Amino acid sequence: MDEVIQAIKTHLPDVVILENSLLIDQGLCQSVKQKAYGRWIYFLAIKSQKYSSQTHPDLQAYCSEKIHFLAQGVDGYLDIIPPEILSKNQAQAQAQLFLSHLEIGLLWSQKCKTLIQENDYLSTIALCDPLTEIGNRRALDWDLPRQVYNARKHHVPLSIAVVDIDYFKAVNDNYGHLVGDRILQLLITRIKHKLRPLDTIFRYGGEEFVVVFKQANLDQGEVIAQRLRRTVAEQPFLVEPELSLSVTISLGIAELKSDDDPQGRSLLQRADEKLLLAKARGRNQVLR
16 A cells, blocks of 8 residues: 555546555545645545446445445445446446546546645635734744644754844834834844744734744753844844834743643743843843
């Protein structure tokens, strides 16, 4: 079965025709459909029958087998009578029926592809902050538990930083929200260039962000956080041709502990508490 799965994965067919009931019984269809590459594949099971067009199958056995195949993930089922025992017209009719099954399978596969693409697009929109084009809070709520799980499974460290723009309300009050929005966009662009490929940043709300440092302990997380703080503070942001604003950020960081909950809420809370302390102590700093 592994060879068949590999062939399907390599060629990515729209329709797979199965004559081997053993593969179906082994769970081939279900295994493939659980994978991203196999969600749209239409499985057509065909079985060669020895009865002729004038005889009839054991209806109970026929129905039981069909129900079994459908339960195993088969999408279509077709009995094939050997052409040599059929008349020319019967053989042509059977061939036409087979082609109709293929056509149905292809149409079904194409519709599934379209729906999957539309669903993936909508999911991306739902998880993306439209202004900064990074993950939103919903995306963080989905991703952080996965990172906590992976860190514990592979015995690697995990750290996060909660980031807040200092005195951002004053920017909005003095220059308007359009300027504030532009500051957010420029800041994220600058920060992303200083993150490692492993790191992920999310907009947590307003002017607050969360950065997940994968495979980084507290010391390593602090190094990255300080790099982010410096890249924001060292150079003013050119918002408009004649408007340049200096901006700083405060960051609180924390490392995953053994007693943290699986969702990462306690980890996030510790980092947020350190952020509040950094702001209370004067801002433009990293606290751990």
